[in-house]
Amino acid sequence: MTYRVALLDVDGTLRVKDSWNPGALELLNDLHSAGVRIALCSGRTTGSLTAIVEDLPHVDFVASSSGATVLARDGGTWRVLAHRAVPRAAVDAALELSAARGIEMWGFTEREWLIPEHTERSRRETLFINDAPRPAPLVDYAEHYGKVLGLPRSDAERSAFQALAEIEGASVVRSGGDYIDLIATHSHDTKGGDVILQACGANWDEALAIGDSENDHGMLAKVGLAVCLAPLTPETLGPAREGTTVLGASSTSEARELVLRHL
Structure with missing residues (x-):
């Protein structure tokens, strides 16, 4: 072949x-x-x-x-x-989960990596991937995210994040380590x-x-x-x-x- x-x-x-x-x-x-x-x-x-x-x-x-x-x-x-943007309903649910549980989440548009604020984890990631995030209110760009990354700290938080896959058109997958991605199913x-x-x-x-x-x-x-x-x-x-x-x-x-x- x-x-x-x-x-x-x-x-x-x-x-x-x-x-x-x-x-x-x-x-x-x-x-x-x-x-x-x-x-x-x-x-x-x-x-x-x-x-x-x-x-x-x-x-x-x-x-x-x-x-x-x-x-x-x-x-x-x-x-x-x-x-391919994550369905808006899934993004909204993820941001609500972040606010309620204190789960650190990041948003990714076509070109940018957005974070609510700099954290120890985001600083380590910057060194790891050689790219820098921009602090911004995540809700302001909710329609543009191709991925929302969650960093749950417990099994309960992981289960809550994974439940976002029940929203039509959304998938939740592990991308390595404790990274969990919320993306469009077609992605x-x-x-x-x-x-x-x-x-x-x-x-x-x-x-x-x-x-x-x-x-x-x-x-x-x-x-x-x-x-x-x-x-x-x-x-x-x-x-x-x-x-x-x-x-x-x-x-x-x-x-x-x-x-x-x-x-």
Whole structure:
């Protein structure tokens, strides 16, 4: 099978904090040399993703906020191809939950990361992703969020946040660690892959994906070749589309080797 597009998760899959994993940059070079279009699909902010690929011109697309915002490289700039907003009812419910329970929440628009105020957690995140938030009343931008991230501190708070998935058109997924994302269901279904494939004139059979978290399930279950990176496994991924080849890897280097065998 000839693969034309690669949809790649970032944190845990290609990077840990501010460093590329062993084999990650080599994987990107291998894909580029094979003529595969490369997209980084991540829970990170738009600013963080565009910054880490500034010196990697063969990365053609980024999908930020767990697939809510998809951008294409256009010379020295990035052009928004799609932005899927979280249903307003779900955003309102999340903000009410934050006010009632004191759960720290952040909002993500096409380009910005918004926070009610600077906290120790937001300062650490700034160093981690090399992007800075802007303090603002979150309710003022409620119609524009592609993702609302919650940082619950207890099982009860996690359950309350996860209950937001009962709102029509909304999904709640873990994006790593204690991060929980509230996103539009359509964003979770593909992590932006559908927009990227359409831009490339490709179909799901012609795509491969690598990911390690719950927010990667949608794209992994649809591509022609899916590589589940630990802690995600083919068993925990669940049902995939008929015809999808699902493999497991324990490291980025091993995932690279598996991909090379199929290019």
